[in-house]
Amino acid sequence: MADIGKVRVRLPSSIKPGDIVRVRSLVIHPMERIERDSKGKIIDKKYLYIDRVVATYLGKTVAAFDTTQSVSENPTFVFTFRATDPGTLTITFHDTHGGKYEGTADVKFA
Amino acid sequence: MNDHSISRRLVITTLGALGLAGAGGLTLAPRRAHAQQLGQHETVDEALKRIFGARPMKDGSGVVKLDLPLIAENGAVVPVSVDVASPMTAANHVKAIYVVADKNRIPVVFRTTLGPEAGQAAIGATIRLGETGDVRAIVEQSDGTLLAVKREVKVTVGGCGG
Numbered sequence: 001m002a003d004i005g006k007v008r009v010r011l012p013s014s015i016k017p018g019d020i021v022r023v024r025s026l027v028i029h030p031m032e033r034i035e036r037d038s039k040g041k042i043i044d045k046k047y048l049y050i051d052r053v054v055a056t057y058l059g060k061t062v063a064a065f066d067t068t069q070s071v072s073e074n075p076t077f078v079f080t081f082r083a084t085d086p087g088t089l090t091i092t093f094h095d096t097h098g099g100k101y102e103g104t105a106d107v108k109f110a
Numbered sequence: 111m112n113d114h115s116i117s118r119r120l121v122i123t124t125l126g127a128l129g130l131a132g133a134g135g136l137t138l139a140p141r142r143a144h145a146q147q148l149g150q151h152e153t154v155d156e157a158l159k160r161i162f163g164a165r166p167m168k169d170g171s172g173v174v175k176l177d178l179p180l181i182a183e184n185g186a187v188v189p190v191s192v193d194v195a196s197p198m199t200a201a202n203h204v205k206a207i208y209v210v211a212d213k214n215r216i217p218v219v220f221r222t223t224l225g226p227e228a229g230q231a232a233i234g235a236t237i238r239l240g241e242t243g244d245v246r247a248i249v250e251q252s253d254g255t256l257l258a259v260k261r262e263v264k265v266t267v268g269g270c271g272g
Binding site for chain 2: 022042060066069077081
């Protein structure tokens, strides 16, 4: 799990001002599932999984996800935003152990 | 001399009280977070009741498009996407999209909060499905109406384990 927290953000190759841009983002994360002991009882511990994803563009939040353990390992998230000005799109993933992983993409107009 | 010892005692007790207050705050905060946790072990009815209460839900099949594979060979990674026909203006936009998997032990998969800046209400993610069952998308609009759609997905190998 050396790659934990690696973030990839993909934007379309050409963006025009005013376009609605579809973003795909991926984070490498184990997203621990519920574990049970031999009696089938749920082991009570602080499971390590991502519980919040926030995407900001030009200082504004464009989309946020509150996630649970029902989200897959190495999850991908897709969302859209309206590209008005050149700037940076930042996606931040927060996990339950306080981990914070960030990925950015430059919004440029061709 | 006497004065000095009193002031020291005062300082120590004040510090102690502060420390206690700090510790109390620390132990309270995670407990409160736990109570409000989105994902819990519950049935889907309990989950919907907990989140939406008795608010009426309309059928959103004309407006909301929920895209999922008909058969998920691997329940550990199932792509889901939700598309809502909405103008996404400040007055009329999609506020939140919930994805709920009926048969999962933790039925609420995720909640997306959107604003007019999103331009379009189209989101997607990869989720886990424990077994064959319905998957619902519940859309909360800015005026508070709830639109729900659901689709059955057949799962060959479950992905929730535990």
